[in-house]
Amino acid sequence: MVKPFSRSKRTPVRLRHKIEKASAAKKRKDRKEAKNNPQWHSRLKKDPGIPNLFPFKDKILEEIEEKKRKKAEDAQRLRDAAKSQKSKSNVDAPEADEDGDEEMEGHDLTDEEMEEDDAADTGNPMAALLASAQARAVEYNKDGTGRDMADDGDDDADGGVYVSSTFSANNKNPDSSRKAFDKIFKQVLEAADVILYVLDARDPEGTRSREVERQVMAADSGSKRLILVLNKIDLVPTEVLNGWIKHLRRYFPTVPLRASTPASNAQTFEHKQYTIKNTSETLLRSLKSYAASKQLKRSISVGVIGYPNVGKSSVINALTSRLNKGIQSFACPVGSEAGVTTALREVKVDSKLKILDSPGIVFPAAVNDESVDSKQKRKAEHEARLILLNALPPAQISDPQPAVAMLLSRMSQSQALYDKLLQHYGVVALGPFNQGDITTDFLVQVARKRGRLGKGGVPNLNAAAMTVITDWRDGRIQGWVEPPVLRVTDDTEMGNGASVEVGPTADQKIIVKEWAEEFKLEGLWDGATDEQA
Incomplete structure (x- = not known):
């Protein structure tokens, strides 16, 4: 029973219809005003994006980029398969009979279809x-x-890209790195006539392996050729770059190369003579001149090797873009992280030159002293070194804090670089506060400056360390290794038996000079003080 004094809370139908009519009239008025408005507005709402203070923003962006890269690689693989299938069907298609049976052309059934x-x-x-x-x-x-990587295919086809089976290696494990090195490097060494050894200009000796150079020199009775490619030269100053070119040219022909544009907000150096166009055209011209001088009936294979994320695929894209009159080439997928290239790729430049892109592998170093204090400590140091060499993707980094400690130790050797690092993050001073170390204090201040805070405002040290590693990888932090200098000794020092750094032998100098003449590298960039004669 409804009480006589109670009032219903239901909206009357008359009032509801009145509200609907007013809403429809308001929408019509807005549409009419929008037509007269000269400023264009999209009907789609703009994505606000991810806030900068979100603690997992970098991880989400990395996952999005990884999905885009895999999708593009799958699409490219499907296009290549369709293209090869189409060319195969055109070759195998029977000619039309003289009686006029053209409608049966191209419809021969294979055994599987039957x-x-x-x-x-x-x-x-x-x-x-x-x-x-x-x-x-x-x-x-x-x-x-x-597809067989050693097959030359048709000589009249240009710009073909063929991909082998995928490759995976755990670079954190030295044993796995050794197996990956033996498997991939032997394939490239057997198939290639010329080896392009890509080094990072910030740390050439850290990305260089003498064992690789010895195997190239000894392979196929010494008929292989090795060229050192010094990549990422825009991340080091001119005097440091010239010093490394001068040092490396004592051992092998060395070509400086700026393969790609730097990341956003990267602190770079401008080199007038080492531009992207100048360096890539010089390297491509050298390879083509070597291929023409050999006068072989087959194409010359050029293998590209190096550490992960050192820029091997970017080198190939820079070479192929010179053929496209400067238009950016995407023959090989590239990315700011390690592990983008997962298979051997064959890029056919022309009928006389093809390039093999290999996945990045960590070249194993010979361990002379097995009496190490702790295996865990050795693995942590190995992982920290790989992180600073950008050889590990973020997904394989278990603890980035030792890498930051190693970076601070290296930066402290140069007061100018150390001050620039602190200025980049707005850190005034560092000290072992609260019974901690300098690395912890540095990460705490970076976490507060960059908003890498956890629940309750507690600094997230791992997130702050990943921020530092990402900035180092993208070149936002300046840092490099100074080139070694050969000390000139006088007669008194020689008489006293002082230790003198020994350079390459006379045979090595002769080999370097002959190889430079084969590739027409003699006399290039005299400003770098070419001392291979």
């Missing part, structure tokens, strides 16, 4: 599905990943 048709005729759908899957698998293995 089996599929027979299964369909018997009325067994599972058998038809199985036969179809087997036929597609055989077709994919032939066209996609089963």
Whole structure:
């Protein structure tokens, strides 16, 4: 029973219709005003993006970029497979008969298709599905990943890209690195006539392996050629770059290269003679002149090796862009993180030159002293060194704090670089406060400056360390290794038996000079003081 004095809370139908009519009239008025407004407005709402203070912003952005890269690589693989299948069908298509049976051209059935048709005729759908899957698998293995890397193919086809099976290696484990080194390097060494050894200009000796150089010199009775490519030269000053070129040219022909544009907000140096166009054109011209001088009936293979994320794929894209009149090339996928290239890629430049892009591997170093205090400590130091060499993707980094401690130790050797590092993050001073160390104090201040805070405002040291590692990888932090200098000794020092740094032998100098003449590198960039004669 409804009380006589109670009032219902339901909205009357008359009032509800009145509100709907007013809303419709308001929308019509807004649409009419929008037509007269000269400023264009999109109907789609703009994505506000991820806030800068969000603690997992870098991780989310990395996942998005990884998905885009995988999607682009899958699309490229499907396009290559379709292209090769189309070219194969055009070659295998029978000619039309003289009686006028043109409609049957190109419809010859393979054995797999005949089996599929027979299964369909018997009325067994599972058998038809199985036969179809087997036929597609055989077709994919032939066209996609089963291509022989040593096969030259048709000489008149230009710009082809072929991909081998994928590759995975755990660079944190030295044993796995050794196996990956033996597997990938031997494939590239057997297939290539010229080896481009890509080094990071910030730490050339850290990304260089003498064992690799010895194997290249000894391979195939010494017929292989090795060129050192000093990449990322825009991240070091001119005097440091010239010093490293002068030092490396005592051992092998060395070409400075700026393969790609730097990351955003990267602190770079401008080198007037070492531009992207000048260096890439010089390297491509040297390779083509060597291929022409050999006068072989097959194409010259150029293998590109180096540490992960040292810029091997960018070197290939820089070379192919010179053929496209400066238009940016995407022959090989690139990224700011290590591990983008997961397979051997063959990029055909022309009928006389093809380039092999290899996945980045950590070259194993010979361990002379096995009596190490702790295996865990050795693995942590190994991982920290790989992180500073940008050889580990973020997903494989277990603890980035030792890498930051190693970076601070290296930066402290130069007061100017150390002050620039503190100024970059707005850190005034460092000290072992609260019974901690300098690295912890540095990460605490970076976490507060960059908003890497956890629950309750507690600084997230791992997130702050990853921020420092990302800035180091992208060149936002300046840092490099000074080139070694050969000390000139006088007669008194020689008589006293003083230790003198020994340079390359006379045979090594002769080899360097002959190889430089083969590639027409003699006399290039005299400002770098070419001392290989």
